Amino acid sequence: MMIEDLFGNITPSPRRTGSLGDVTVHAPLAVRLRPRCIDEIVGQGHLLGPGSPLRRLAEGQPMSVFLWGPPGVGKTTIAAVVSHTTGSRFVELSAVTAGVKEVRAEIDCARAELARGKKTVLFIDEVHRFSKAQQDVLLPAVENRVVTLIAATTENPSFSVIAPLLSRSLLLTLNPLTLDDMGVLVDRALNDERGIRTSSGGKFAIDQEARANLIHLGGGDARRVLTYVEEAAATAEALDATTITAEILSQAVDRAAVRYDADGDMHYDIISAFIKSVRGSDVQAALHYLARMISAGEDPRFIARRLMILASEDIGMASPQILQLCVAAAQAVQMIGMPEGRIILAHAVIACATAPKSNAVITAIDSALADVSHGRGGPVPLHLRDAHYSSAKNYGHGVDYRYAHDYPHGVAEQQYLPDDLVDVIYYIPTTHGHEVQIAERLAAIDHLLGRDGSRDGSQSETG
Numbered sequence: 001m002m003i004e005d006l007f008g009n010i011t012p013s014p015r016r017t018g019s020l021g022d023v024t025v026h027a028p029l030a031v032r033l034r035p036r037c038i039d040e041i042v043g044q045g046h047l048l049g050p051g052s053p054l055r056r057l058a059e060g061q062p063m064s065v066f067l068w069g070p071p072g073v074g075k076t077t078i079a080a081v082v083s084h085t086t087g088s089r090f091v092e093l094s095a096v097t098a099g100v101k102e103v104r105a106e107i108d109c110a111r112a113e114l115a116r117g118k119k120t121v122l123f124i125d126e127v128h129r130f131s132k133a134q135q136d137v138l139l140p141a142v143e144n145r146v147v148t149l150i151a152a153t154t155e156n157p158s159f160s161v162i163a164p165l166l167s168r169s170l171l172l173t174l175n176p177l178t179l180d181d182m183g184v185l186v187d188r189a190l191n192d193e194r195g196i197r198t199s200s201g202g203k204f205a206i207d208q209e210a211r212a213n214l215i216h217l218g219g220g221d222a223r224r225v226l227t228y229v230e231e232a233a234a235t236a237e238a239l240d241a242t243t244i245t246a247e248i249l250s251q252a253v254d255r256a257a258v259r260y261d262a263d264g265d266m267h268y269d270i271i272s273a274f275i276k277s278v279r280g281s282d283v284q285a286a287l288h289y290l291a292r293m294i295s296a297g298e299d300p301r302f303i304a305r306r307l308m309i310l311a312s313e314d315i316g317m318a319s320p321q322i323l324q325l326c327v328a329a330a331q332a333v334q335m336i337g338m339p340e341g342r343i344i345l346a347h348a349v350i351a352c353a354t355a356p357k358s359n360a361v362i363t364a365i366d367s368a369l370a371d372v373s374h375g376r377g378g379p380v381p382l383h384l385r386d387a388h389y390s391s392a393k394n395y396g397h398g399v400d401y402r403y404a405h406d407y408p409h410g411v412a413e414q415q416y417l418p419d420d421l422v423d424v425i426y427y428i429p430t431t432h433g434h435e436v437q438i439a440e441r442l443a444a445i446d447h448l449l450g451r452d453g454s455r456d457g458s459q460s461e462t463g
Helices: 053-058 075-086 100-115 132-143 163-167 179-191 208-217 222-238 246-253 265-279 283-295 300-318 321-336 341-354 360-373 435-448
Strands: 015-018 065-068 089-094 120-125 148-153 170-173
Touching: 053 065, 053 075, 053 170, 065 075, 075 089, 075 120, 075 148, 089 100, 100 120, 100 132, 132 148, 132 163, 179 208, 179 222, 208 222, 208 246, 222 246, 265 283, 265 300, 265 341, 283 300, 283 341, 300 321, 300 341, 300 360, 300 435, 321 341
Parallel strands: 065 148, 065 170, 089 120, 120 148
Antiparallel strands: 015 089
């Protein structure tokens, strides 16, 4: 959806100006339903409470902000609402097409308008694409409040925006719209006076399955879900129907209706199959279930979190770098968003599925926790107790403690476990991947610690 659909008087330049009143009945649904005031904004509740920066901005308090978030979560909408509610001129520049000349021209125009008592909201989309020179031009205008700068970006501004400009602005993080938020948008599209209507002026209905599919197909993107609603309604009209069904939706968006109710069995079945496929090292199946989740609009952060858990639970020390890779993938998805985030998720999935597997880490910690929950684990040996205070040695604390770095190989033979657990073994490395080397090192450490018992799979009584 182009901003010119919302703001009229478009000239063939990077500059776009106008007002909310320019919207016509022929504008796309996503434009017609664009919020007219801050209370109509869907989602971003963490930024819209009483006294919040966005509310103060909409009330006319002069400030500049950077809006960081994935596509379709309301960045342009927020700028338009602020402009409308404060009676300001709205000017949009795209960092893709605007150069230093255009930026300077708009600032000069804003300065002239300000002298006549008219404020300007300067909205810059994809600000992370602005060069340092372009950002430097903005700096005096922001510092002197010639314009209210609202800059939108899908990438972390800390890495792409010059520090002086960022320090003079507020950084607000926008979250993907939730499933409930998407449901609000679908219902608004069907029921609001600005929403879709049949050719006879009546309302369209939607069945439960189609509504659930729409919400997931939207993928947290308001523009996308409203576009899908509009296309589904057009398809229903062509079929002389007034109820949008899952079949009609599938025809309208040229995609299979994905059965993936977030609160139902299918959601859990898919994520279960996904995890089990990765655990089972079937990379093809893992990618299939990943694709189904992405297509259904699953929150990519949820997928990334599950991969981080799997990296320790099912791979662990057999390939310890996989956890680092999954953490990096989760951070990258958060920074970049979708659809590019799908590549990063696939990268992590392929790495996890093809890595050697070991559940020794989860087995070890669960065995240790079981012992603790069953009351095993006596007093800490005296020589390991805290001895930093003056009278500690009177109680035997720290006496005869052997400092590991004073011994060959940095290993000091002494008792570390409580008396009732002295022979327990929790962590038993497998013969997979890096754990082969770990097993060899543990055998050497056991020898230096004076416990040459084999690690043959025997654990604590409760392990």
